[in-house]
Amino acid sequence: MAQYLGYQCSICKKEFLPVSVIYTCPKCGGNLDVILDFTHIKQKYQVEDITSRSDFSLWRYLPLLPVADPGGEATPLHFAGWTPLYSPSGLMKSLGLKQFWLKDEGKNPTASFKDRASAIVVGRAREIKADIIVTASTGNAGAALAGMSAAIGQKAVIFAPKTAPQAKIAQLLIYGAQVILVDGNYDSAFDLTIEAANEFGWYCRNTGYNPFTAEGKKTAALEIWEQICLHLEDSTRPLCVFVSVGDGNIISGIHKGFKDLLALGWLKQMPRIFGIQSDKSAAVANAFFAHSETIIPISATTIADSISVDLPRDGVRAVRAAKETGGEYITVTDEEIIAGIGELGKFGIFAEPAGSTGFIGLKKALISGQVQHDDPVVVINTGNGLKDVRAAMMAVQAAPIIEPTMKALKKHLKI
Amino acid sequence: MAQYLGYQCSICKKEFLPVSVIYTCPKCGGNLDVILDFTHIKQKYQVEDITSRSDFSLWRYLPLLPVADPGGEATPLHFAGWTPLYSPSGLMKSLGLKQFWLKDEGKNPTASFKDRASAIVVGRAREIKADIIVTASTGNAGAALAGMSAAIGQKAVIFAPKTAPQAKIAQLLIYGAQVILVDGNYDSAFDLTIEAANEFGWYCRNTGYNPFTAEGKKTAALEIWEQICLHLEDSTRPLCVFVSVGDGNIISGIHKGFKDLLALGWLKQMPRIFGIQSDKSAAVANAFFAHSETIIPISATTIADSISVDLPRDGVRAVRAAKETGGEYITVTDEEIIAGIGELGKFGIFAEPAGSTGFIGLKKALISGQVQHDDPVVVINTGNGLKDVRAAMMAVQAAPIIEPTMKALKKHLKI
Numbered sequence: 129m130a131q132y133l134g135y136q137c138s139i140c141k142k143e144f145l146p147v148s149v150i151y152t153c154p155k156c157g158g159n160l161d162v163i164l165d166f167t168h169i170k171q172k173y174q175v176e177d178i179t180s181r182s183d184f185s186l187w188r189y190l191p192l193l194p195v196a197d198p199g200g201e202a203t204p205l206h207f208a209g210w211t212p213l214y215s216p217s218g219l220m221k222s223l224g225l226k227q228f229w230l231k232d233e234g235k236n237p238t239a240s241f242k243d244r245a246s247a248i249v250v251g252r253a254r255e256i257k258a259d260i261i262v263t264a265s266t267g268n269a270g271a272a273l274a275g276m277s278a279a280i281g282q283k284a285v286i287f288a289p290k291t292a293p294q295a296k297i298a299q300l301l302i303y304g305a306q307v308i309l310v311d312g313n314y315d316s317a318f319d320l321t322i323e324a325a326n327e328f329g330w331y332c333r334n335t336g337y338n339p340f341t342a343e344g345k346k347t348a349a350l351e352i353w354e355q356i357c358l359h360l361e362d363s364t365r366p367l368c369v370f371v372s373v374g375d376g377n378i379i380s381g382i383h384k385g386f387k388d389l390l391a392l393g394w395l396k397q398m399p400r401i402f403g404i405q406s407d408k409s410a411a412v413a414n415a416f417f418a419h420s421e422t423i424i425p426i427s428a429t430t431i432a433d434s435i436s437v438d439l440p441r442d443g444v445r446a447v448r449a450a451k452e453t454g455g456e457y458i459t460v461t462d463e464e465i466i467a468g469i470g471e472l473g474k475f476g477i478f479a480e481p482a483g484s485t486g487f488i489g490l491k492k493a494l495i496s497g498q499v500q501h502d503d504p505v506v507v508i509n510t511g512n513g514l515k516d517v518r519a520a521m522m523a524v525q526a527a528p529i530i531e532p533t534m535k536a537l538k539k540h541l542k543i
Numbered sequence: 544m545a546q547y548l549g550y551q552c553s554i555c556k557k558e559f560l561p562v563s564v565i566y567t568c569p570k571c572g573g574n575l576d577v578i579l580d581f582t583h584i585k586q587k588y589q590v591e592d593i594t595s596r597s598d599f600s601l602w603r604y605l606p607l608l609p610v611a612d613p614g615g616e617a618t619p620l621h622f623a624g625w626t627p628l629y630s631p632s633g634l635m636k637s638l639g640l641k642q643f644w645l646k647d648e649g650k651n652p653t654a655s656f657k658d659r660a661s662a663i664v665v666g667r668a669r670e671i672k673a674d675i676i677v678t679a680s681t682g683n684a685g686a687a688l689a690g691m692s693a694a695i696g697q698k699a700v701i702f703a704p705k706t707a708p709q710a711k712i713a714q715l716l717i718y719g720a721q722v723i724l725v726d727g728n729y730d731s732a733f734d735l736t737i738e739a740a741n742e743f744g745w746y747c748r749n750t751g752y753n754p755f756t757a758e759g760k761k762t763a764a765l766e767i768w769e770q771i772c773l774h775l776e777d778s779t780r781p782l783c784v785f786v787s788v789g790d791g792n793i794i795s796g797i798h799k800g801f802k803d804l805l806a807l808g809w810l811k812q813m814p815r816i817f818g819i820q821s822d823k824s825a826a827v828a829n830a831f832f833a834h835s836e837t838i839i840p841i842s843a844t845t846i847a848d849s850i851s852v853d854l855p856r857d858g859v860r861a862v863r864a865a866k867e868t869g870g871e872y873i874t875v876t877d878e879e880i881i882a883g884i885g886e887l888g889k890f891g892i893f894a895e896p897a898g899s900t901g902f903i904g905l906k907k908a909l910i911s912g913q914v915q916h917d918d919p920v921v922v923i924n925t926g927n928g929l930k931d932v933r934a935a936m937m938a939v940q941a942a943p944i945i946e947p948t949m950k951a952l953k954k955h956l957k958i
Contacts, residue, residue: 177746184599202630204647204891215617217695235622237651239889239929270570281633290944295710295932301939302888302928316947323949327958473717476619476652476694513717514654515931516709524716529705529724532731532750534738540723543743 131168132194135160135339138445144245145471147305151337160339162194166391169277175394179354185212186279186347192388194343195251203279204237204395208247209347211507212237213355216475223494227504229356230477230487231348234512237279238299238393240434240480241378241510242272247293248344248368249333250276258331260285262324265319266374266433267296268511274303275335285330287317293433293516313428315438336442345381346388357399362503366454367399368499370507372485373457376412376446378510379403383449401455402498403446403491406430406462409437412446413457421447431462431519434511450492456498458489469513470523478520488512547609547732548584550575550754553860566752573855575754576799577609581806582775590809594769599625601659601762607803609758610652610666623662626650628770628921630698631890635853638909642919643904644771645892646763649927652694652713654794655849655895656763656925657687663759664689664748673746677699677739680733680881681789682711683926688748689718701746706932708848711928730840730853753793760796761803768804772814775919781869782814783914785922787900788872789850790826791861792927794818796922798864816870817913818861820903821845821877824852827861828872836862846877846934847896849926871913873904884928893928893935900923 135144137157152159173191181188186209187387191195198205215227220228236243246269261268262285263273270286286300288301290309300307310317318334325332335341357367373379379401389395405413409428415421423443427437440446450457468484468491479487486507493499513520549560554573568575587605596603601624613620628644635643651658661684668676677700678688686703692699701715705724707945715722725732733749734898740747772782788794794816799882804810820828825845830836838858843851856860865872883899883906894902901922908914928935 136810157570183692190713202628202633202644204627204629207627207629212619212621212622213617214619215784217616217693229617232619235652237650237929275891275893277891278889279631287947294936295929297942298935299893299929299934300941301942302784302893302935303891304889307941307942308952310947312947320947320949324952327713335624359657366904388818393928416627470717472680473621474693474719475691476690477713478653478690478717512929513656513712514714517932521709524713526878527703527712527716527722529726532702532727532735534735534742537723537735539737 129189129196130192130194131165132505133163133165136163138351139346143298147186147275151332159336159445160361162339162343164192164194164388170392176410178234186210186247189347189350192350195246195248195340196255198251198254198280201280203309205250205276206215206280207237208243209236210351214477219475224501225505227507229498231247231352231506232477232510233508233510234479234483238271238275240268240272241508243270243276244347245269245335245341245344246272246276246333248339249278249340250282252340253282253331254280256331257281258262261333262330262445264314264321264332266314266436267292268434268515269335271296271299271303274300274305276532278303289317293518294408295515300321301304314436317382318441331419335375341377343385345378346385348508349385351381352388353386353395356506357395357503361398365503366397366401368503368505369399370402370404370486370490370505372435372482372510373403373405373412374409374437374440374482376440376533378444380442383445383453398453401449401453402489402493403450403455404485405433405457405459406432406465406485407459409435409464411437412458413459415443415459416447416450432465432485433516434480434482435485456493458492459486460485464488466523468517469520472519477509479509480511480513480515481519483509483511544605544611545607545609548578549579551578552577553954566747570676572954574751575859576883577606577608577754577758579803583723585807586653596785596945600824602626604762604765607765608663610663610755613666613669613695615696620662620691620694622652622659622689623839625652625719625766629892634890638906639726639916640920641917644921646921647892648923648925649894649898651692653686654927654930655683655687656760656923657684659762660750660756660823661687661691661748664753664755665695665697666712667755668697668746674698674744676748677736677745678881679729679736679750681729682707683930686711686714686718689715689720692720693718702736704728708933710932711935723873723923726825729855732755738900749789749856756792756801756827759802760793763923764797764800765804768810769920772810773920780918781812782922783813783918784815785817785819785901785905785920787850787859787897787925788818788820788827789824789852789855789897791855791857794864795857795860798860798868805891807818813868816864816868817904817908818865818870818872820872820874821880821898821900822879823845824850824873825874826852827858828874830858831862831872833863833895847880847900848931849895849897850900869909874902875900875907879903881938884935892924894924895926895930896934898924
């Protein structure tokens with residue numbers, strides 16, 4: 129694991145020693161960034177020490193992670209990350225891009241990006257000998273925590289809104305987590321989780337609130353760096369990274385990963401980071417458009433349940449991820465999100481609505497000229513479409529039913 | 544690709560040149576085995592030439608596959624195979640095994656084992672310039688064909704029984720395949736597919752019927768060989784492989800893979816292959832128990848839809864896979880299959896019913912003494928549990944719903 133010096137509040141900039149805090153800034157309540165000891169890391173490692181590792185999971189980046197390896201077992205926890213990059217030529221052609229990748233986070237053990245955060249938090253919990261981990265979740269983060277916990281025998285409690293898709297709730301239960309559905313939205317589950325953690329002494333994984341979630345999510349940036357950035361030839365065109373935004377923690381984690389690499393001198397050029405939100409859950413985008421860091425809660429109603437958030441818990445850092453990198457925020461409609469699922473499917477990629485969201489954002493950015501056709505681009509598909517079949521069904525027409533005879537078939541095919 | 548000499552009928556043993564047949568034996572209708580040119584392969588390759596390849600997908604075994612690489616693109620097709628092996632210590636302890644692995648085929652691009660067959664058949668279709676590929680499927684094989692086809696822009700038509708789980712049908716449609724549901728079972732879809740392929744000149748992928756499906760499925764054996772067999776220390780105890788059986792093509796393909804390796808002299812000891820069926824879909828097991836190769840159709844009603852088959856289309860080879868390797872057939876109940884989903888879930892592994900089936904078979908074999916606690920064992924999870932959430936919900940109790948308040952929480956927790 130990496131030596132880390134402590135935490136810095138993303139709002140008031142106050143610094144804290146590793147042992148002195150667990151969650152947010154005791155002074156102002158801001159989210160904390162983990163500060164790595166870059167001098168020590170640079171002395172100990174070179175780029176090749178990382179890229180030559182034979183561990184093809186997020187654990188290959190242990191030298192840059194503030195947690196220890198959670199043991200040498202082969203469990204699903206140990207296969208989180210190192211997700212594939214697709215470049216289907218047909219899709220590239222239809223987008224008019226010369227360098228395009230789709231990073232498929234649906235290939236994670238519980239089929240979403242959130243495994244990255246949960247794997248690191250579970251590792252942290254083992255270090256601090258936490259008996260129970262608790263989280264609020266619209267589904268993916270909970271499934272990730274439940275799955276990563278189950279993998280190494282850690283107890284987990286999940287609070288989810290009762291409206292979460294059935295497949296996601298089934299996953300939570302199958303992994304043996306204690307699941308409590310709340311008659312409210314994600315935000316009410318979030319607040320209840322913190323109260324319960326404080327009162328019962330549980331370790332709270334809540335996204336953004338726990339500084340280790342961003343450390344887990346930054347591993348996607350480390351992979352993008354190793355899989356793409358190290359191989360880019362034209363240094364005048366930074367990589368454009370498209371990712372959907374709900375809570376704001378994924379985009380913040382990705383930004384943190386690139387910042388760590390930049391501080392180490394291992395990344396030549398900061399990628400431009402584009403945050404994409406549904407226009408029915410656009411609290412972060414609203415702040416970005418208003419040139420503000422004040423996140424005003426909205427009443428989120430998007431079909432993309434993974435990014436349906438009234439009050440983003442990592443909104444400030446999420447705004448900065450785009451602002452500080454020459455990126456943008458873009459909003460898309462739910463109709464576009466649904467259509468995007470079908471468009472990606474035709475190239476063999478089955479995305480959940482939040483996954484399609486980033487892809488649609490790219491299409492809009494190409495039309496508006498925010499991204500040029502010569503720019504290298506990566507879109508992150510945040511989760512597997514099997515997670516939300518109801519949404520997928522909206523993207524397609526129901527299949528016809530016929531009698532199993534050639535006569536019926538020919539009639540159907542009009543032959 | 545491997546040089547291959549032709550085909551041999553698994554029933555009448557007649558041999559055919561590569562160009563002379565497409566599907567089954569023209570003489571007796573038996574399923575065909577692809578015959579590789581082992582002399583040529585041995586001259587050209589050594590074990591290290593395979594194991595040192597940097598392609599971590601089933602395409603690393605191209606030297607042993609009778610198809611060419613379907614192009615240097617990075618698409619989901621190119622990420623089929625090379626699935627992870629889990630060895631959670633808690634699960635090993637509960638089974639009382641010292642050497643145990645679960646091979647997770649749910650990590651394939653469309654989340655099931657069937658991607659292996661479809662990737663190879665799509666590669667073959669490209670070689671023979673087939674315009675349309677068609678298949679019958681209970682869901683997984685169709686999704687695999689649809690997904691692998693979409694990845695490289697190949698047209699696909701899928702016939703599925705109208706009773707297939709909604710998630711599986713959604714997947715077919717999302718991938719842009721032409722889907723036709725038949726008002727009948729898998730077997731009626733199977734027969735209609737063959738008729739349609741013959742009449743319309745489509746290339747038929749039907750499991751077992753097309754000799755290349757087993758060639759794709761054998762790649763799981765090649766991986767088990769590379770990931771496990773090459774590292775086994777005690778040569779007196781062969782590896783025991785547990786896999787669920789429906790059509791019989793997966794177990795036949797795995798057997799074929801090990802036979803190819805044995806013929807090359809690369810595998811020291813043939814593993815024992817155990818076929819597990821639901822007692823509500825046990826046509827192959829019935830034949831095995833009767834010491835017969837006559838497969839008598841039954842009326843299958845198991846909840847494990849991937850292995851619910853009235854007339855197994857690869858039954859003879861499936862019987863032999865166990866018989867010729869010192870393996871066994873074992874039947875399990877649907878109740879056991881459902882319970883097994885929950886048992887695996889508690890170790891972070893979310894299996895579909897057909898995946899749990901193999902695991903339950905192992906537990907029964909340990910009780911009966913067919914497998915010893917010192918034997919090395921691998922169980923194949925054939926698909927991701929997200930494929931059949933309805934079944935998963937049967938394995939768990941519904942989660943409670945509470946008001947989002949500490950008072951309600953404490954009442955629920957009885958604190």
